[in-house]
Amino acid sequence: MHITEAMALELSSRIPGMMPEADLRFLFQYAQKMLTNSTWIEVGTWKGRSLAAVVLGLPARTTVLAVDTWLGTEDEIEGTPFAEAVGSDKPFEAFQKVARGLHFLRPEIRIGSLRSYSGTVARVLGRDEPHTADVIFLDGDHSYEAVIEDIRLWTPVLKLGGTLMGHDRQLPGVARALKDLEFSFHEGGECIWYVEDYNP
Ligand SMILES: C[S@@+](CC[C@H](N)C(=O)[O-])C[C@H]1O[C@@H](n2cnc3c(N)ncnc32)[C@H](O)[C@@H]1O
Numbered sequence: 001m002h003i004t005e006a007m008a009l010e011l012s013s014r015i016p017g018m019m020p021e022a023d024l025r026f027l028f029q030y031a032q033k034m035l036t037n038s039t040w041i042e043v044g045t046w047k048g049r050s051l052a053a054v055v056l057g058l059p060a061r062t063t064v065l066a067v068d069t070w071l072g073t074e075d076e077i078e079g080t081p082f083a084e085a086v087g088s089d090k091p092f093e094a095f096q097k098v099a100r101g102l103h104f105l106r107p108e109i110r111i112g113s114l115r116s117y118s119g120t121v122a123r124v125l126g127r128d129e130p131h132t133a134d135v136i137f138l139d140g141d142h143s144y145e146a147v148i149e150d151i152r153l154w155t156p157v158l159k160l161g162g163t164l165m166g167h168d169r170q171l172p173g174v175a176r177a178l179k180d181l182e183f184s185f186h187e188g189g190e191c192i193w194y195v196e197d198y199n200p
Helices: 005-013 019-033 049-057 083-084 090-105 118-128 143-156 171-182
Strands: 039-043 062-069 110-115 133-138 158-166 186-188 192-198
Touching: 005 019, 005 049, 005 158, 019 049, 019 083, 019 186, 019 192, 039 186, 049 062, 049 083, 049 090, 062 090, 083 090, 083 192, 118 143, 133 143, 143 158
Parallel strands: 039 062, 039 133, 062 110, 133 158
Antiparallel strands: 158 192, 186 192
């Protein structure tokens, strides 16, 4: 099915989450530029809002992998939508429903999910399937330590020359991590940072 940008924004915006529409548009457009056989990994998916924009934009015969605990982000539970995950599997069930809907709309895209900690998955993939991802989008834990650790651990999974991308560049932990790593990054949408042709 051909999905227009307007349809993609309408569909992804309906999924609960905090990603602004400008960022959904950026992700959709970036995904459209990927080549056949590309792999896009998203770390931090929650109910699938950003993932939907990506899946709806990707060309056929590409792969998307969602990595999340679906437990919310440590230190960000109280008073946030993540409180829903305490003692309940509702966020994961909501994601699964969204993933089924996306599969229905885009059966030619392989959508996978791994329910585990970011660092755990990155270590395993870095060892067993190094340099396989074309894009890694980091939107999990936004604390300074977690961002530094995510970038360190996910780098071996990224293809040489791939795109390292993340969300919430305005948050203090993310901004400080990008500064300390001396990243010269591009800005996308409202809150996205990305480094293309990443060769650490
Ligand atoms: C900001 S939300 C992601 C929002 C999502 N991209 C969207 O568009 O709605 C952060 C997500 O990261 C997950 N998360 C936080 N820390 C994590 C970790 N260490 N490992 C895996 N997932 C984590 C949380 O469960 C939560 O679903």
